[in-house]
Amino acid sequence: MIVAEKNRLEMARKPIRGQILQHIKWLEKRLLSVDHDLNQRIQSSPTWKAKDQLLRSVPSIGPIGSSSLLIQLPELGALNRRQIAALVGIAPINQDSGRFRGHRIIKGGRAPVRSALYMCTLVATRHNPIIRAFYQRLVQSGKPKMVALIASMRKLLTILNSMIKRNLHWDPSYAKNC
Numbered sequence: 001m002i003v004a005e006k007n008r009l010e011m012a013r014k015p016i017r018g019q020i021l022q023h024i025k026w027l028e029k030r031l032l033s034v035d036h037d038l039n040q041r042i043q044s045s046p047t048w049k050a051k052d053q054l055l056r057s058v059p060s061i062g063p064i065g066s067s068s069l070l071i072q073l074p075e076l077g078a079l080n081r082r083q084i085a086a087l088v089g090i091a092p093i094n095q096d097s098g099r100f101r102g103h104r105i106i107k108g109g110r111a112p113v114r115s116a117l118y119m120c121t122l123v124a125t126r127h128n129p130i131i132r133a134f135y136q137r138l139v140q141s142g143k144p145k146m147v148a149l150i151a152s153m154r155k156l157l158t159i160l161n162s163m164i165k166r167n168l169h170w171d172p173s174y175a176k177n178c
Contacts, residue, residue: 002027038067051077054163057170060124060131061160068116069160077164081178084161088113090154106150114153121153130175131156 002024009020042048048070055066069076075087085091089109124131131152138148159178168174 002031038071039063042067042070050167051164054167054169055160058156058160058163059128059170060120060156062120062123065116065120068113072110072113072116076161079161081158081161084157085154088117088157090114090117090150090157117153117157118149121149121156124156125149125152128156130159130172 005020005024005027009017009024012020042052051070052066055061055069056063061069073084073088075084079087082091087109089111090106093105093107121131125135126132134155135148135152138151139145143151155178159175162168162178163170
């Protein structure tokens with residue numbers, strides 16, 4: 001809504017600009033309040049706090065990525081790697097028909113979780129040594145960059161799922177084996 005209001009501000013006539021600016025300030029204040037409340041709830045629950053610390057120990061998972069995964073994917077750590085990937089919507093699904101074979105797509109699942117995981121993975125391809133090496137290896141072997149990124153998303157999700165399941169902090173040697 002903030003972005004929509006800022007776009008509306010650009011097109012608005014002078015008499016309305018003040019009201020739109022007021023609305024933008026109100027929305028930003030509410031967003032800060034909601035973020036603060038969410039952080040307080042995570043910190044007040046021993047279970048969520050422990051999971052939050054585990055997730056944040058991974059290079060590329062920050063406060064927004066961690067809270068998004070905690071809130072929108074409570075099954076993290078309870079399912080196996082195939083189930084969690086399908087639940088998020090990053091499991092490759094074949095669409096073979098007639099002579100059309102080999103092309104896989106991702107679909108379904110929880111789009112907000114996929115969006116948060118996508119942003120975390122973009123950061124991971126630069127700052128997480130395991131995901132960066134995995135992504136670069138796929139690109140160098142000829143995979144399109146988006147395919148490599150989706151595969152890296154699945155790899156990161158598998159690592160996170162395993163860490164939560166086993167209650168382990170980030171360890172590159174452990175993550176290599178996931």
